[in-house]
Amino acid sequence: MIKHLIGLGVLLAVGIAYPAIFPNNLTIAISVLLFAGWATSWDLLGGWNGQVSLGHASFVGLGAYFVAIGQSQFGLAPWWTMAMAAAFAAVLGYFWGQLTFSLRGPYFSLSTIAVAEILRLVAINEEWLTGGATGVFIATLPEPFGIDLFSRTAQFYMALAFAAMVIAIVIAISRGRFGYQLRAVREDEDSAMASGIDPTATKLKAFMLSAALTSIGGGIYGIVLAFIEPHVIFALLLSVQIALTAIIGGRGTIWGPAVGALVLVGAGEMFRTTFAEANMLIYGILILVVVLFLPRGIVGELARRHIRRLYAKRAQG
Amino acid sequence: MRIAIAAALAATLSVIGAPAQAQVEVGVINSLSGNFAAFGERYRTGLQVALDEINANGGINGQQLTLTIQDDRSEAKSALAAAESFASKGVPLVIGSYASSITGPLAQFLTRQKVPMIVLGSADDSITKPGSPWVFRAKHNSTIVAKTYFDYFDHLKNTKKDVPLETVAMLYGNGAWPTSLAKEGKRLASERGYKVVGDQAYDQGVTDFRPILNRFRGANPDILYIVSYAEDGVAITRQMREVGLNAKVIAIDTSAALPSFVQQVGGSANYVATAVSWSQDVKYPGAQELYERLKAKAGGEPSFYEAEGYLALMVAADALRRADPKSRDSVREALAATDITTPVTTVNFKSADGFQGQNPIRSLILQIQDGKHVTVFPDDLAANPPQHPTPEWSAR
Secondary structure (H helix, E strand, C coil), X not given: CHHHHHHHHHHHHHHHHHHHHCCCCHHHHHHHHHHHHHHHHHHXXXXXXXXXXXXXXXXXXXXXXXXXHHHHHHCCCHHHHHHHHHHHHHHHHHHHHHHHCCCCCHHHHHHHHHHHHHHHHHHHHCHHHHCHXXXXXXXXXXXXXXCCCCCHHHXXXXXXXXXXXXXXXXXXXXXCHHHHHHHHHHHCHHHHHHCCCCHHHHHXXXXXXXXXXXXXXXXXXXXXXXXXXHHHHCCHHXXXXXXXXXXXXXCCCCCHHHHHHHHHHHHHHHHHHHHHHHHXXXXXXXXXXXXXXXXXXXXXXXXXXXXXXXXXXXXXX | CHHHHHHHHHHHXXXXXXXXXXXXXXXXXXXXXXXXXXXXXXXXXXXXXXXXXXXXXXXXXXXXXXXXXXXXXXXXXXXXXXXXXXXHHCCCCEEECCCHHHHHHHHHHHHHHCCCEEEXXXXXXXXXXXXXXXXXXXXXXXXXXXXXXXXXXXXXXXXXXXXXCCEEEEEEECCHHHHHHHHHHHHHHHHCCCEEEEEEEECCCCCCXXXXXXXXXXXXXXXXXXXXXXXXXXXXXXXXXXXXXXXXXXXXXXXXXXXXXHHHHHHHHCCEEEXXXXXXXXXXXXXXXXXXXXXXXXXXXXXXXXXXXXXXXXXXXXXXXXXXXCCHHHHHHHHHCCEEECCCCEEECCCXXXXXXXXXXXXXXXXXXXXXXXXXXXXXXXXXXXXXXXXXXXXX
16 A cells, blocks of 8 residues: 555656656657556456446547537536536446446447447537537637646646546555455456345446546546547547556556556557557557566566565465 | 656657758658558658659758658547657648548647648648638648539539439538538538438448438439548449449549549449549649659559648748748748649638638549549649530440
8 A cells, every 4th residue: 555655656756747857748648647547447447347348438538528518619617527527427337337237248348339339429410519520629728827728738737637546546445345346346246246245336336437537537638639529539449549558557456557558658659750650560569469478467467476476485484 | 667768758759859950841740550541651652752852943942851750640649749749849830640630639739839730631621710820721621622513513514404403412421521521512502502312421331332322213313422431432333333323423522533443443433523632634734744753753643642742842842932941930921921833733821711721722523534533624624524414324
């Protein structure tokens, strides 16, 4: 616990200093932080609770659309619309989970793809609300305390706060009753039920929390892009990227998804600027190597080796 | 660990951004990998042909022009990272990108950074309407293209009065470009007295269009107005013949403009009309010669995409010659005052009809005649007259 809090402190300290040290590399850092936050939110459900979602782009899209439409059509400030998006995402997660959590195994994952598709089609076709296929612009934003929310520095701190908040929530949950319930349900639903845990209620809670947190990051992403197109924001590709970030980093670990974001987004950016057209190929090879040699993810594998070493030491006396 | 990686990242970025001497450097953000790589490759060819020409003619007032091309992986977030590095490096202007989902955020960001931007490929109205003082587009947009189609239909109606053109059926994908072209098309149809007898959007990925085409056949439209990306347009054309959907005019946007369309569809491609920003046989001085150079560089049949890449850099070079490349304000003013003729088109960025920084380019209608794309409209730029009306499938 103390270790994790120190880790969080280091993240915040490095983060707060970052814009002063690298004032010209903020966009990439924002991407890393947003993906860290999304992947950690995803992991609450996908890693700690074992329910793999391939539809988290729908929550990103919800957040982005709430902020964009709230601002452009109703003049609502992003902090209100982000709160509304989080509430809406939780409600959506509740009904979606009610429908699908009686299904086990891959059926839940399949249903998540379908829901993201439905939201995409709604965003494309309900033009009166969403601006249709051509998307929506965010032209103006309020300036709280004179802060220009369009500036990359302000957006960086929003993304940092988002990532730190999500990680702090996971740290808190991991040691609490809810964290053990999540893991119990992941390992064996029937045994969990036998010990008095309601698996469906646990999954629902995890899903609602995961959805709400993801949509807050989506709202920040909407501000960063300032222009949203439904085909891109609700894309299956984004859902897969979020899931992959958590899986590569290490499912069911506190820092795995954040490390995954740093490795995947950071490497993607480095490869993009150095290898030109070949960058996707090399990126693919990197993912393959991690999956082959670190099947538990980067942090997952490190943690396992650490524990095995401890056991070995103890066994030797 | 984190700091080490961040430092490595910064080092990589700064090596790439090493300053150049006695050169004028232009930043290009282009989709070289990912979904839009095929288009990005074509744009790059056009940019390079323009670069060779500019430097052979003395560069920018004696200084060598250089291009720094950054890949955006067909994603907005990478494009924005590239834009940030260009903005901080002090390039006088940035050219980019293809998809509107990338170009839109790019235009917003560069406007706020006060960096002049020339649109490379995106044709969405929303990029230049309302637009910004910093964003310029020499190529067409959906309003211009839809208007060109309806001008063409009017032209056909007026030249052959014995062939009535009254009804139109529309079929289009649900992406940003097809949707906005259809929307503008519907507006123009009602404005100019065409009756819309079919109006159907489809989700990208659909392969069987027969139910829609059969329904259209029942409505017996005079004009088919179709907006589709590559494979969809090929499937639609083939299935149109299968179900025997006849029309006097068949217009297929985007898909039919590609050289590969004719190869994939064969004889059924004939008579199909499509709007483009450029074609080799257009009557602008130097068009044929540009075609030869693009073809040599591309190592294959070039299309209007290469020409648009060429156009973007020629516009940039012209403005840079008239400006102080070290001052973005002066580059922006020079761009706003652009008035040139290139082998692709004429360019001036007059603001009109709610657009800003948009060249009122004259789009062309090409018709496929005997397996070749031929410019048939507007009259004064055309190589051949249009073949009209399109005969019924049973008579071909």
